[in-house]
Amino acid sequence: xxxxxxxxxxxxxxxxxxxxxxxxxxxxxxxxxxxxxxxxxxxxxxxxxxxxxxxxxxxxxxxxxxxxxxxxxxxxxxxxxxxxxxxxxxxxxxxxxxxxxxxxxxxxxxxxxxxxxxxxxxxxxxxxxxxxxxxxxxxxxxxxxxxxxxxxxxxxxxxxxxxxxxxxxxxxxxxx
Numbered sequence: 411x412x413x414x415x416x417x418x419x420x421x422x423x424x425x426x427x428x429x430x431x432x433x434x435x436x437x438x439x440x441x442x443x444x445x446x447x448x449x450x451x452x453x454x455x456x457x458x459x460x461x462x463x464x465x466x467x468x469x470x471x472x473x474x475x476x477x478x479x480x481x482x483x484x485x486x487x488x489x490x491x492x493x494x495x496x497x498x499x500x501x502x503x504x505x506x507x508x509x510x511x512x513x514x515x516x517x518x519x520x521x522x523x524x525x526x527x528x529x530x531x532x533x534x535x536x537x538x539x540x541x542x543x544x545x546x547x548x549x550x551x552x553x554x555x556x557x558x559x560x561x562x563x564x565x566x567x568x569x570x571x572x573x574x575x576x577x578x579x580x581x582x583x584x585x586x
Contacts (some may be wrong), residue, residue, distance in 0.1 A: 414455075416529075419514050420462040420471065426514035426538070429529055433510015433542075436461065437470045439477065442485050446475040449495055461506065467545045470504040473497075507545045513553075514538045519561075532561040 416427040417436075437459055439446045446456030457475035461468055473485065476496050482489065486504055490497035515534035522533030531537050537553040 415458055417459045424516060426516045428512055429515045430513035436506045436508040439475050443483050445478040447478040449476045468506045468508055468542055470502050470506050473499045505545055509543050512540045532557050
């Protein structure tokens, strides 16, 4: 099993990883009439997205995936560049009408690396919870100090049920 590459969010000139969310996936190839297929073990969803969060809205800026039938459609008039069997849509400016919460993180601490799924909040120095309604920011809460306290008390959890741990590591739709 492989650690998963997270979607990213550009916010105030910094790059954050989406490590948790509620409300579903903000944007995916299916929304544009295409079906992703898995070509890398680092993306069991079959795609990666980059967003930008501004005061006005959440925007989809790029999308990378392989289409199941190799039938790529334009997104806002943009056709992809195909490289290594994957399409890369760059230069997008799609307003994402997402309602839910995104947990964003940056400044990864290597000693907390998990070999499967997505990385956990205590593994980052900077953690923000962003609540959005119809793509507009409702609240941004800095959780960095809380994660620092949890990190000091953190012990790697062991379980007799390895499948439960694997499932948890791949679940981004959990309660933030």
